[in-house]
Amino acid sequence: MNLKELASKLGLSPTTVSRALNGYPEVNEETRARVLAAANRHNYRPNTRAIRLATGRAMAIGHVVPVSSKHEMVNPVFADFIAGAGETYLRYSYDMVLTIAPDEGEDRVYRDMRSRGIVDGVIVHGPRQNDPRIPLLREIGLPFVVHGRSTGTEEPYSWLDVNNRRAFQRATEFLLDLGHRRIALINGLEFMDFAIRRRTGYLDALASRGIGPDAALMSSDEMTEFNGYRAARAMLALPEPPSAFLASMMISGLGVRRAVEEMGLRVGRDVSIIIHDDELSYFRNGEDVPIYTATRSSVREAGRQAAEMLIQTISTPDEGPLQRLLEADLIIGQSTGPAPRRDGATGR
Amino acid sequence: MNLKELASKLGLSPTTVSRALNGYPEVNEETRARVLAAANRHNYRPNTRAIRLATGRAMAIGHVVPVSSKHEMVNPVFADFIAGAGETYLRYSYDMVLTIAPDEGEDRVYRDMRSRGIVDGVIVHGPRQNDPRIPLLREIGLPFVVHGRSTGTEEPYSWLDVNNRRAFQRATEFLLDLGHRRIALINGLEFMDFAIRRRTGYLDALASRGIGPDAALMSSDEMTEFNGYRAARAMLALPEPPSAFLASMMISGLGVRRAVEEMGLRVGRDVSIIIHDDELSYFRNGEDVPIYTATRSSVREAGRQAAEMLIQTISTPDEGPLQRLLEADLIIGQSTGPAPRRDGATGR
DNA sequence: CCGCGCGTCCAAAACGGTTTCAATTGCCGT
DNA sequence: ACGGCAATTGAAACCGTTTTGGACGCGCGG
Numbered sequence: 001m002n003l004k005e006l007a008s009k010l011g012l013s014p015t016t017v018s019r020a021l022n023g024y025p026e027v028n029e030e031t032r033a034r035v036l037a038a039a040n041r042h043n044y045r046p047n048t049r050a051i052r053l054a055t056g057r058a059m060a061i062g063h064v065v066p067v068s069s070k071h072e073m074v075n076p077v078f079a080d081f082i083a084g085a086g087e088t089y090l091r092y093s094y095d096m097v098l099t100i101a102p103d104e105g106e107d108r109v110y111r112d113m114r115s116r117g118i119v120d121g122v123i124v125h126g127p128r129q130n131d132p133r134i135p136l137l138r139e140i141g142l143p144f145v146v147h148g149r150s151t152g153t154e155e156p157y158s159w160l161d162v163n164n165r166r167a168f169q170r171a172t173e174f175l176l177d178l179g180h181r182r183i184a185l186i187n188g189l190e191f192m193d194f195a196i197r198r199r200t201g202y203l204d205a206l207a208s209r210g211i212g213p214d215a216a217l218m219s220s221d222e223m224t225e226f227n228g229y230r231a232a233r234a235m236l237a238l239p240e241p242p243s244a245f246l247a248s249m250m251i252s253g254l255g256v257r258r259a260v261e262e263m264g265l266r267v268g269r270d271v272s273i274i275i276h277d278d279e280l281s282y283f284r285n286g287e288d289v290p291i292y293t294a295t296r297s298s299v300r301e302a303g304r305q306a307a308e309m310l311i312q313t314i315s316t317p318d319e320g321p322l323q324r325l326l327e328a329d330l331i332i333g334q335s336t337g338p339a340p341r342r343d344g345a346t347g348r
Numbered sequence: 349m350n351l352k353e354l355a356s357k358l359g360l361s362p363t364t365v366s367r368a369l370n371g372y373p374e375v376n377e378e379t380r381a382r383v384l385a386a387a388n389r390h391n392y393r394p395n396t397r398a399i400r401l402a403t404g405r406a407m408a409i410g411h412v413v414p415v416s417s418k419h420e421m422v423n424p425v426f427a428d429f430i431a432g433a434g435e436t437y438l439r440y441s442y443d444m445v446l447t448i449a450p451d452e453g454e455d456r457v458y459r460d461m462r463s464r465g466i467v468d469g470v471i472v473h474g475p476r477q478n479d480p481r482i483p484l485l486r487e488i489g490l491p492f493v494v495h496g497r498s499t500g501t502e503e504p505y506s507w508l509d510v511n512n513r514r515a516f517q518r519a520t521e522f523l524l525d526l527g528h529r530r531i532a533l534i535n536g537l538e539f540m541d542f543a544i545r546r547r548t549g550y551l552d553a554l555a556s557r558g559i560g561p562d563a564a565l566m567s568s569d570e571m572t573e574f575n576g577y578r579a580a581r582a583m584l585a586l587p588e589p590p591s592a593f594l595a596s597m598m599i600s601g602l603g604v605r606r607a608v609e610e611m612g613l614r615v616g617r618d619v620s621i622i623i624h625d626d627e628l629s630y631f632r633n634g635e636d637v638p639i640y641t642a643t644r645s646s647v648r649e650a651g652r653q654a655a656e657m658l659i660q661t662i663s664t665p666d667e668g669p670l671q672r673l674l675e676a677d678l679i680i681g682q683s684t685g686p687a688p689r690r691d692g693a694t695g696r
Numbered sequence: 697c698c699g700c701g702c703g704t705c706c707a708a709a710a711c712g713g714t715t716t717c718a719a720t721t722g723c724c725g726t
Numbered sequence: 727a728c729g730g731c732a733a734t735t736g737a738a739a740c741c742g743t744t745t746t747g748g749a750c751g752c753g754c755g756g
Contacts, residue, residue: 002742013706018744028704045463049406050742052397053711060445067435075630079427086448087415095466096446097408100434115393118443224630225602226639251630254573254602261609282423282572282599291574350712361736366714376734398712401741702752710745719736726728 001044010038021046052117060095061085061310062119064109067100075223076251076280077299078125081147083281084303085123092311094120107136114140121314123147123306127159127193143317145310147302148193158313158321160306164194167295167328168201168246171274174293174330175244176209179339180272184217184235184242186228186252195220198248198276217242228255236263236271243339244272250283253292257335272336276328290333297328349392358386369394400465408443409433409658410467412457415448423571424599424628425647426473429495431629432651433471440659442468455484462488469662471495471654475507475541491665493658495650496541506661506669508654512542515643515676516549516594519622522641522678523592524557527687528620532565532583532590534576534600543568546596546624565590576603584611584619591687592620598631601640605683620684624676638681645676 007017012031020027020035027035038044052058063082082096089096097119101109110133113119121143124133130152137144138155146159175183185202188195199220203213216238219231228247235242236259247253253275260271267273277285277294279301285292309322355362360379368375368383386392400406411430430444437444445467449457458481461467469491472481478500485492486503494507523531533550536543547568551561564586567579576595583590584607595601601623608619615621625633625642627649633640657670 003744004742014743015706015708015745016704019705022744026704031704043463045460047401047742048464048466049397049400049404050711051744053395053401053713054742054744056397056711058397065431065434067431067438076424076427079424082446083413083415083448086413086446090415090448090450098430098434098444098446100431100438102438112393115391116396118396224632226632226634254606258602258605258609261606284572284574286574351714352712362713363715363736363738364734367735370714374734379734395712398741399714401743402712402714404741698756700754700756702754704750706747706749708746708748711743712741714740716739717737719734721734722732724729724731 001042002047003044006035006039006042006044009042010035056117058118058120059093060097060119061089061307062097062099062113062122063125064099064101064106064113064122065125066103066106076282077249077278080278080280080300081125081303081306084298084300084305085307086303088304088307088311094307094311106133110136110142111140114142121145121310123310128191129193129196131193143310143313145306145313145322147306149197150193151196156321156323158309158323160302160309160324160326162194162297162302162326162328164197164328165201165204167276167297167330168198169205170201170330171246171293171295172202172205173208175246175272175274175336176205176211178244178272178336180242180244181211181339182214182217182240182242183244183246184232185219186223186231186245186247186256187218187220188223188248190220195248202246223249223252225251225255225258228252229259230255232256232259233262236260236265242271244336245274247273247275250275250277250280250285250292250294253335268335268337270340272339274336277331285333290331291335293333293336294331295328296331297326302326349390350395351392354383354386354390354392357390358383404465406466406468407441408445408467409437409655410445410447410461410470411473412447412449412454412461412470413473414451414454424630425597425626428626428628428648429473429651429654432646432648432653433655434651436652436655436659442655442659454481458484458490459488462490469493469658471658476539477541477544479541491658491661493654493661493670495654497545498541499544504669504671506657506671508650508657508672508674510542510645510650510674510676512545512676513549513552515624515645515678516546517553518549518678519594519641519643520550520553521556523594523620523622523684524553524559526592526620526684528590528592529559529687530562530565530588530590531592531594532580533567534579534593534595534604535566535568536571536596538568543596550594571597571600573599573603573606576600577607578603580604580607581610584608584613590619592684593622595621595623598623598625598628598633598640598642601683616683616685618688620687622684625679634681638679639683641681641684642679643676644679645674650674 003014007014017035020032124144124146127146127148127150131150134153134157149159149161221227245256247256257267260267265271275292275294277296278299351362355365365383368380434444472492472494475494475496475498479498482501482505497507497509569575593604595604605615608615613619623640623642625644626647
């Protein structure tokens with residue numbers, strides 16, 4: 001059932017039927033009702049391909065992820081973000097098109113998307129320092145919203161981010177207040193912008209108490225369970241091991257825990273752990289009582305909001321860029337406690 | 349730059365240019381070369397919206413996931429499967445459109461996809477017993493490939509699955525051979541087809557050694573770290589605790605490990621664990637030496653292959669359904685060992 | 697009574713490709 | 727010289743919508 005058929009069944013022109021369905025004011029309310037009823041009865045669905053050609057809009061948003069997992073992309077965070085964004089698209093009846101980009105030619109992918117007219121805008125995932133995608137997208141004129149920010153990019157652009165610096169600063173201060181002095185950071189790859197910001201927050205907090213950075217207590221890698229385990233294991237074997245860990249992700253935190261317990265130490269008593277909790281659906285931080293003390297911010301909610309921002313950017317292209325900074329909560333769980341007494345150092 | 353402009357620039361008709369670009373045989377090779385060169389020079393990209401309308405094909409595959417995470421969908425397995433499928437789409441230049449379906453009206457989503465002509469086929473994720481989506485899709489005539497199978501569905505349909513029954517049967521036998529007699533199963537939700545099959549394999553292996561099912565040793569829930577932890581914890585507190593666990597997913601396995609170590613027991617010595625390893629990019633099972641003994645099958649590869657099967661189904665609609673059963677490897681890691689001696693029971 | 701604006705509706709032209717059908721040319725065999 | 731056929735090209739229809747530019751009738755003010 002297409003528009004023409006429906007129209008002739010009603011004894012109307014396609015024009016009028018189209019207008020009636022799309023809520024244009026110049027059609028008689030009575031005819032509109034008739035049209036609506038008929039459309040419903042024959043359950044007419046306009047052909048999206050035709051709409052897209054006629055209107056020039058794709059009614060779709062693109063998400064591009066690099067093939068190789070080295071880019072922190074094919075990960076649970078991404079899945080939950082997508083789920084959140086998808087909820088928004090559902091409400092606004094946009095489609096989401098996901099593209100895997102070959103590692104080298106990522107810019108070709110964006111250019112093609114633009115010229116083939118497949119999407120109206122894109123979400124930029126996993127921004128890095130001076131991310132080249134931002135000037136590129138601006139140049140080709142494809143609307144976008146960045147999930148995160150890109151340090152070093154001068155021109156303003158639309159983004160939605162968590163205040164990573166502040167979150168990690170607060171977490172570090174919390175540990176310092178508990179008397180910890182040797183605090184380790186298990187970070188993500190530090191060409192990723194969020195990882196840079198988290199490290200900055202961590203270092204700032206230490207510095208404000210007169211503690212300098214110690215490279216041996218800072219690791220930076222893909223945030224897998226295994227890498228968390230390995231890094232923690234190595235640090236715990238140091239002559240002066242850390243009494244507390246800051247892990248950039250729930251999953252690394254699991255690895256840290258494994259290392260701690262494997263050495264016969266007890267989490268929350270001998271060693272404290274704070275994680276960043278993205279509230280991933282598959283990694284709930286306990287039920288009512290949180291297992292880990294954590295900086296918490298729902299990435300699914302971030303997905304919802306980023307998608308909304310993008311849709312708004314698309315519909316009002318002349319407005320300036322939209323920017324939104326979410327604050328993370330610091331929630332207290334069972335994985336932290338006062339620093340254990342050690343020779344020369346006392347808890348306060 | 350569109351076709352008409354390019355054609356007039358070349359002094360040719362749109363027809364010929366179109367044919368030249370699409371490799372039709374009836375165009376002079378010399379002109380084809382000219383056209384190709386010009387297209388390249390002006391980097392002409394045909395407008396996808398127009399192609400889709402003209403050809404009636406969407407050149408896109410749909411993946412539908414329910415909103416609520418209760419359905420085992422927004423999970424790392426899904427993310428990796430998608431990544432694999434996306435690689436295939438890239439090669440065949442298909443697009444992937446991801447749709448979040450509201451919990452109630454999932455069938456409306458499929459019907460709409462069909463009548464709006466947005467995709468040429470869909471991958472069915474997370475099939476259950478007698479999954480209603482299979483007859484639905486057949487009815488509306490939308491090509492599909494199921495990732496997994498649906499017990500109870502009579503008519504043949506296309507699917508790609510791992511031999512879950514066999515995998516869990518072998519894993520259970522392996523534990524039995526090590527002398528374990530109290531073996532626990534930490535399964536996924538048992539309305540999911542894969543979970544049913546895994547339990548069957550587990551029970552078959554036990555039965556073949558004359559061991560009956562013990563409900564206290566079988567749990568079935570969403571496969572999160574916390575649920576794995578909770579179930580294992582409860583089982584280890586039984587008067588006759590299990591000496592071995594079979595976990596349906598890497599993540600549950602992490603929870604089991606946490607419970608085991610929290611009770612002061614040692615994995616691989618006091619308690620054995622076998623997991624199912626989907627080779628998730630974010631949960632590598634160790635580097636060279638696997639941490640967990642595991643039944644292993646790459647879900648990313650499954651995604652690649654399922655996508656290929658679907659594309660083939662679409663291009664040759666009259667062929668019968670395609671079916672492919674992948675076998676899982678049983679790999680030996682550090683998490684299993686002979687059953688510890690206990691009163692009355694001896695390892696063999 | 698005329699002209700004008702308003703409320704409704706429609707025919708036809710986009711949108712940017714593909715595909716059908718027909719036309720032109722040159723060559724071959726007879 | 728001519729019919730036939732292959733090779734190459736093009737004009738126009740088509741895909742299913744939206745949108746532009748009227749058309750028509752009616753009531754109303756002048």
